[in-house]
Amino acid sequence: MKVSLKWLQKYLNTKDVIDPQELGWRLTMSTVEVDKIFPLGATLNQVIVGQIKEIVAHPDADLLRVCQVDIGQVNRVTIVCGGTNLRENMFVAVALPGAFVRWHGNGEPVQLAETKIRGISSFGMICASVEIGLAELWPATSEKEIMDLGNDNQIPGTPLTIALDLEDTIYEIDNKSITNRPDLWSHYGLAREVSAIYQYPLIEYLPASIKDGSGSSLKVQVSDSQLCPRYQAVVLSGIKIAPSPIWLQKSLIAVGLKPINNVVDITNYVLADLGQPLHAFDAKKIKGNKINIRPAKSDELFPSLAGDTVKLTVADLVITDQEKVIALAGVMGAANSEVDEMTTDVVLESANFSATPIRRSALRHGLRTEASARFEKNLDPNLTAIALAQAVQMILALCPEAHIISQVFDLNKSKKEKIVIKTTVEYIEKKIGMTLGQATIVDILARLKFVVVAKKNNLQVTVPSWRATKDISREEDLVEEVARIYGYDRIVDSMPSIKITRTEQNKEIITERKIKSFLSRNLALNEVYNYSWQDEKYLTLLKYNPANCLQLKNYLSPDQRFLRPTLLTNLVKNLTDNLRWFKQIGIFEVGRVYWPVDSIILDQPNQNTYLPQQPKMLAWLIYQEEENLFFTIKGQLEYLFKELGLTVEWQIKKQPFLSTNYCLSIVANGEELGYFGLLIPKIAKELKWKNSPAVTELNLTEIAKQVVDKKKYQPLPKYPVVIKDFSVILSASVPWIDLEKSIYQVDPLVIGVELFDQYQDQAGQFSIAFHIRLYDPTKTLTTQDIEAVSNKIKELIEDKYKLTIKK
Template sequence: MKLSLSWIKDYVEIPEDMDLKKLAYDLTMSTVEVEDAEELARRFDKMIVGVIEKIEQHPNADKLKVCKVDIGGGEIKDIVCGGSNIKEGLRVAVSQPGAIVRWHGEGEPVEIKNAKLRGVESYGMICASTEIGLGDLFPLKEEAEILDLSDFDVPAGTPLADALDMNDIILEIDNKSMTNRPDLWGHYGIAREIAAIYDWPLKEIEPIDIDVKSDFQVEIDAPERCSRYIGVEMSGVNVKSSPYKMQNRIWKAGMRPINALVDITNYVMLATGNPTHAFDADHIKDHIVVRPAAEGEKLILLNDEELTLCGDDLVIADAEGPVGLAGVMGGAKDSILPDTQRVILEIANFEATGIRRTTQRYDVRTEASSRYEKAIDPERCDQALAMSMKYFTELYPEMKITGFVDNYVNKLERAHIDVDLVWLEKRLGKHMTDDEIRGKLEKMGFDVEINGDNMHVVAPTWRSTGDISIKDDIMEEIARMYGYDNFTATSFTTSFTEDINQKDKNLIRNIKEYLAFRCGMQEVYTYPWMNDVYVNAVLQNTDGILRLSTPPAPDLGYVRSSLLPNLCEAVVKNERYFNDFSIFEEAQVFFDRNYTSPYDETESLPEQKKHIGAAFASSVKDVTILFREAKGVLEFMPRYTHMEAFEFKKEEKPVWADDVVWLNIYLGKEKIGDMGLLSKKVSMECGIKNLNTMLFELDATKLKPLPSRTNKFEHLPEYPETEYDISMLFDADATWDDIYDVIMGKKKASALVKEAAFVDEYRGKQIPEGKKSVTIRLLIGSNEKTLTSEEIESAAEIVMKKLGKKMNAELRTQ
């Protein structure tokens, strides 16, 4: 939300020498997060008001003119311009050299410099509104139009920021930080908060009384959905431009001025936080009814979108049907038209949850719905009414109120909370006197009654719609007004009754550190939903996958049940920039299977698990290299992360994998994951064009950390050990697991062989058909002495003989 500091000053007197950084900091620390505080005038640096004194035809271009422009101080400058509406005597916006603009309102910002245009020297630029970011405030009537400042009676040379009242500070507030503070969704609410922080007086918006007798009626058929509806019928109005000050403030708050009738409603909403809406009274048949929509009823909105309504929607209707979607958007039928002369002003309060459901159902979110769905208080309607009538009276002196209804069916009850002051002191960690506590709360509108150690607090109406409801809320109010920075840290003691060494949580952290630091992989974070393209390509079956009722996009409806589709999408995005990379992700996956909540046995949730997935992408043609990299990462993972080792088997091929290059991952007798090469078909369907991709995914909930008592000390070898490489020919279908089992299995080939490691595999012209050469590295040594070369050769010979006997292997000679 954007706020104008000059607008806030209408309600609270902020000293001119107030440090802006301090104001933003104090607001952030006590109330809401101020993301940015922009000095608006800086957007218009080096921009001034100029007056066109004379216009001459450009000698080398039919569509260009050479304007002699008074830029103040008696200086006349030549500026080449092609504006369609330039004329002598016109006040214009001039960007001098050094100003930043966007050519024709498009593209990246550029710095204006002196230049020759078709051979004529030009000083700066005469600008259109879109070129200096004012397109919404001064809409173009035609494409080549420049900004006409004739309505601003200022001398040439006046800084543009001064002429257009842009010497303001725009505070940008993070909307998430005030989700539970509906009272802050307007300039007046923030002004009230600033007044409370600094103990400054707040200007009240005085309510008004309207007493008009007429046949005008408003019926509320759903009092649980609409607690209050004020309708004001007025004549003697018309469609015209609102005053510049009103337009300027609406624009500063991020909205677009339209016309006086609409601008008043938007201005009041931005000021008070209570949305208002104006109907064309001549288009309302009979009287207004607030009611649930009939099933299948049609409504065309102001944006021309046609909705088919359901019974859960709340509508504003007349005798002919719906004329507006309550709390969200008005209908096209009743909109303000160029010939509007009578209006009905709506100032209402709608139930938050229903508004939120409707906005989600139709994906229609407006400034009004954003406020209603936060649960604003119905008492605020009085402020909105008073301010609306003020501006209607000022802008339309001939206006007459011909009908008035204030239908307040559900009176708001202020929240009452009892607080134990002993409890409060213990929670705050600080003793505060009764007067201090009362002072902090009363300046925020709370009524306080203290009797001994008990305090009874009554929240103001603007904090009684769910924001303030328990004693902890009162504690927070006191703490933030005292200032979190003003509390001193105190030591505390506690006791732990259970083991705090959470090995399962530490294991996940260890795995991520292993993949990132030791294996050099990059961690990625993806959304919890999956794109249909990758679901169909990788998973190929959507049984058991959850779907979102309101997906962020039509093709993002599935909730992830596997990390692999999103990892494949990440490969596609990174393929444009890198030829070789490896990524991993640890995240929750969800399944459409009932799971009882551990916190509430009556609550059934989708099943959730933690998975760890990875993708190894490379442009190498030999996929064996990629396979060994991925398998090596998995093989060494248990050792470096201190968990039970898993093994690889070939039992069930994953649907996404190559026909040959794949393995299942087992922990004991249970399959906990898969690894494999992404098949060519799946790669093409995903859009992976030039890279081979190895994937693996593990069910992290099945991994078992080792208890510390199983660790044992092994002494470093006292005698030297020797690495001895042998290359032997094996059948082409021989596996390393089988070779290793012969050498290092239960019956070791030689007691002197301490380990065997795979080095390389080769198939080529020198190798007979149906065979392959495997290079094996033996680690040979003794715990009792230093071995002689003959003993080392003998141990290697024993291994080769056993491999020859068991696997028909023979020593490679070429």
């Protein structure tokens, strides 16, 4: 949004000269973000008033003239010009060497230099309005028409910005910074802020009241007062459509609005002045002399002023006559009722619309306008009367024959109780962090037009209507008002005095971070993040019944219908998607899964319904094209649990999607933590993998409960550890985990059993090799000690399990 300093100053009762840069800084520090500050006549630097004293034909060009021009210096200058309306004593705009102009209004600005044109030196350029950015104020009838400043009342050499009263400073305000402040979308609203910041008296906005007229039979109806809380209108006759006076056009151009005609320009002026959008209808184009504000019908057509025909929905709010839509409420008028040069009677509308439907309509149809930008911010309903009165006053002033021919329609269902907030001086000072005193606090609030009743240290604050639009509603809002006007930069930096208590650590989060770091750093796995939604294809592939899985009611696409019951389905998909790039993959994920079993968390307060269980799980997958990775992932798990300080054991438990001979569950302290194994060959075949990946899925929440972060000192062995190797032909009926557990129980000297090799010959016979670690903390083991334990292990293997030990 663009704001004019000169416009702001109209409402400040002061003779002080406001420094534009300081004002921009103070506004940014207290109220809005000022993105840019620039002088209005920045493009007119080195452009001055000149007076043509003599014109002669160019000796070498029929269409050129050689002019002697007075530019306020001792000597006149010679300028060659091709303008068709040149005359002696004419005041013109002269761009001196060094000025920037656009040739015939086209292209990028170019810098002038003294040059020769057909052999004659030309000092600068006599400009057309389009060449110096003033085409809207001084429209030309032809391309070669020079900007005519008249024959008198000008002084040669005067900067054009001064001569044309274009001395002003423009502020570009970041719209996002005033989203919650509809009162600041106007010059008067910002003037109210500047008044509070600088402590200047604010000139009250008091347009003359509108007197009812007669002669019009117009009727107004609001069918939905929720969508249109207040609607005002009045009919004026005797209108003569004409260009606006120069002062009005300059005001609009300064803030980025394009002048159109006097009536439309007045509505835009009031918009920029007060922040209240208005609209003018040609009264003679309203069929049946009736205006109705109602929801649109499905597929109803709206011919917009932008030139498009828009198909409406029932969610849109429209303004209609008895035959057609004449406006999309709060957004744009229709071409079928616009004011044109033939208009003599107008219906002037000033309304207040519900914010959300206006914003949705503007976005839905791609019709963002200055009006919709303000209506969607929750405007003050009291603005409609002030804005309508101001517009009528301006129309009557600019159109002497205009007069009111109707009553002032005011359908008002917007009446609200005033917002009154009770607070204390202590509360405000505590929140700000310094002592201000009651007098200072009350003064700041009063300058912002809050009504304050102070009783001792208690404050009762009545919020003005323009701040009661979802802006100021509680004590904290008042604290912010006081702090920003007092000055954030004046608040003393000091550390608050607070009692520090030890924060209870979240064991699950700590464990999760430790595991993630371990998997990525020690195991070189890559972490992935997947959606919680799941494709039915992969559920079925991993033997999950979709009927037993939680299904979304409003899924975005068919492959996102189900909430995942396991992390492995998405990891399998990740593997498939990445195998075209890599032959070896290791990925892991931490996330919640969703089981159709009630948890202890209520779905809604005071209702006997519960959310499904959502445990946090850890899963990873490793893949290589040829190698059996079962023992690799088993080793990774052993390494992880050792790092966590957990003692686990493996148990046989089948999973429908894991190979029977390569599937184990993981148990610690009697609680199952998860499982691991190789995916069945059928899955690999269906997904065209060359090998079955090894996978594991663990309950991270349960692991976190088991982890005890109390490390004990363990001295290095004082005596040597003895390692004995065994090679055994394993039977299909003897699981390795049973044999391993039995070996540990053979003798207390056995402190470790480690499987290090496996082999399967062509006949299908399966052999394994493992280390046995022996240690006595009281002495060095003798040969007799080692042989005794070895014999016990041999007896266990050969007698109990009937296995053959390789020699």
